[in-house]
Amino acid sequence: MNAVTASTFSSVEQIVAAITAVREHPVLLLTDFDGTLCEFKDAPDAVILSPPRRLALSALAARPTWSVGIVSGRRAADVRQRAGLRGSAYYAGLHGMEIDGPDKQFQVPDLGALHDEIQRLGNALADATASFPGALLENKDLSVALHVRAASPRDRQHAERSFWTLARPMIEAGTLRLQRGECVFELLPNIAWDKGDAVRWIEADARHRHGAAAFPIYLGDDRTDEHAFDAVGDRGLTVVVGSRPSRAQYRLPDPAAIERLLTRLATPHAPH
Structure with missing residues (x-):
């Protein structure tokens, strides 16, 4: 994987062009929530997905060859409620240790033992x-x-x-x-499971649902998202949000840029 440097921001059109190049494949779009889809707030309870971002993600989730999911440190039920997406989507909570899918759920063994x-x-x-x-x-x-x-x-x-x-x-x-x-x-x-494991689980489930392997895309800002970037590797496309060092392939400055990317992807002439 060719990681971006901390000083280099990618353009939205660069990323859209890379996704357009694989338009014949199913697409799996996964994203972190706080700091990626939404700006950070002092109180976690104050964070909610803005209407333009909700509409764009919902439009992508409605496409027959696309799957959409959010992978968060929040509980899966909490991020589902705060995202408010229409249609089917994956919600992975507790850094991927619990996953609520369109027709299947997963929880790592012994998660509730403590x-x-x-x-x-x-x-x-x-x-x-x-x-x-x-x-x-x-x-x-x-x-x-x-x-x-x-x-x-x-x-x-x-x-x-x-x-x-x-x-x-x-x-x-x-x-x-x-x-x-x-x-x-x-x-x-202390269970050996991270966001990368969650990405692999969701990929396998999406492959079963679509009957073919999907092109994976992962958007994230946190250090915990590096596991997801590694899981996607060169098989897909990864975008880090912010200026910290990362192994992601592309870099955008903030959640507002993620909104522009999602809106661009959701337009009728964007890759299907």
Whole structure:
């Protein structure tokens, strides 16, 4: 895979042209949610997919040879509700550990085995970080995440220290793993599964539904999306959002550019 440099942004037309070149194949379009489809907000609950992006993705999902999906750190049900897409789509939550497909669901084995322990830890973490303005503890039922985007540097440091003190025993015991994202620290069951595994599962299911292998496209901004970029490899097309180093083939600056790409792909003369 030829990775883009951190200083090089691609044009939307470059990416559309690359997809047009494979118009005879089914297409599988997968994308991250926060930071890719949607701009980040201080409060995760404030994020919702904008109408133009919802309409473009819904139009692509309605094409008979296209499959569309969202792969997120959010719970699958949460991202489904916030996306509000019309028609069939894949929703992969918890970084791909649960997948809600058009006619099939998947969850990694033993995902819920630590539910009670995670809830106890989540309650303790919420109490420990509540006194730091701008630090937000998100309980996802099967994981907990500390968001520090809105915290001052001092409060962020104190919140992270409290978070680490309580989480360290379960991390060092191998029970939980720490997932670092954009101004977020998340504790997940220590299960060997990531967004790349989710991409491969969705690809296999889409192949079964279409009767042929699809050309995979993946859009993402986070470090966790690198697993998905690797899973797609040179068999498809990958786009990173932002300026961080990445193994993706193309680069766009922000979710607004992703909106332009999706709108362009959804126009009648774009690749079908």
